[in-house]
Amino acid sequence: VLSIKAELETAVRTREEGEKNxxxxxxxxxxEALDKQISEASLKEAELRKSLQxxxxxxxxxDDIIKSTEAMIASQENDLNTSKETLNNQINTYKTELDELGKQEEGIVPGLDQxxxxxxxxxxQRNSEGIVAVKxxxxxxxxxxxPAQFANEVHVGEKILFCPYCSRILFYEQSDDDSQETFFNDSGSLADLDDDFADDEEYDEENEFMDEDESSDDDVSGDDGDELEEDSEE
Ligand SMILES: [Zn+2]
Incomplete structure (x- = not known):
């Protein structure tokens, strides 16, 4: 824009000088020479005004784009600072909590079995919770x-027991759902549970057996169909 303005100034001066002369x-x-100078300068002036516009x-x-981008950056910086502040507060809360837990640990650990x-x-180190409920x-x-016997031992709570699958320390907790508790009391042991599964398997086997019957029927009818087709072809 500045260089066009400078060129425009020159064109205007050339035209005005021509007019004065x-x-x-x-x-x-x-x-004729002056007339040519004036019209050329006027043409140039018009072109320059157009491109200047x-x-x-x-x-x-x-300029608008720069302004809106600047506004966006400012707003994002603002958000960022807010988030940073929230995170710092959170970190401080965790630090306080950690200090508190550290003190509690110092109080508990000396009396524990090594x-x-x-x-x-x-x-x-592997799990977020080391002590979990048995429900x-x-x-x-x-x-x-x-295993039901093992779960009962946890319920009795005479010694520290570890889950045989995930190694976590276990404690008994009253169930929210009484029906499931009843189910377990009724079954009594895993052996009973196995029986239940066995019943399911028998049921499935029966179904499979029926499926086989049906499929074999299909095969027979299919064969019949083939034979019929062959017959008709003959
Ligand atoms: Zn477990």
């Missing part, structure tokens, strides 16, 4: 069904 000329030749429009558009403590520390005979850490 018109008053002092004496010959037709001088007139175009460039100024582009400049204004670019072997149990070692096992527990290994468990919590309805199921370990709530790994959701495996525990």
């Amino acid at each position: 018109m008053d002092t000329i004496t010959t037709h030749r001088e007139y 175009k460039e100024e429009k582009t400049l204004a558009e670019l 072997e149990i403590l070692f096992k527990f520390q290994r468990i919590i 309805n005979g199921v370990c709530t850490g790994c959701h495996m069904i525990l």
Whole structure:
């Protein structure tokens, strides 16, 4: 835009000088030369004004883009700072919590069985929770069904027991759902559970047997159809 403005200034000056000199000329030749100078300068002036307008429009558009981008950056920076502050607060809360837990740990650890403590520390390296409830005979850490006798021992709570599947330390918790508890009390042991599964298998086998019957029937009828076709062809 600045360079066009400078060029425009030159064109305007050339035209104006030409117009001024018109008053002092004496010959037709001088007139023609001046006339040419003026019209060329006018043409150039018009062209330059047109491109100046175009460039100024582009400049204004670019300026708008810069302004909206700057506003966006400012708003994102603002969001970022807010998030950063929230995160820092969270970190501080965790640090306080950690200090508190550290103090509690110092109070508890000296009285603990060293072997149990070692096992527990290994468990919590792998899992977020090292001590989980047994509910309805199921370990709530790994959701495996525990042997009924073992679940009863957890319920009695005389010694520290580890889940045989996920190694977490277990404690008994009253079930929310009484019907499932009843189901477990009724079955009594895993052996009974196995019987239930066995019943299911028998049922499936019966179904399979029926399927085989049906499929063999299909085969026969299929063969019949083939034979009929062959007959008709003959
Ligand atoms: Zn488990």
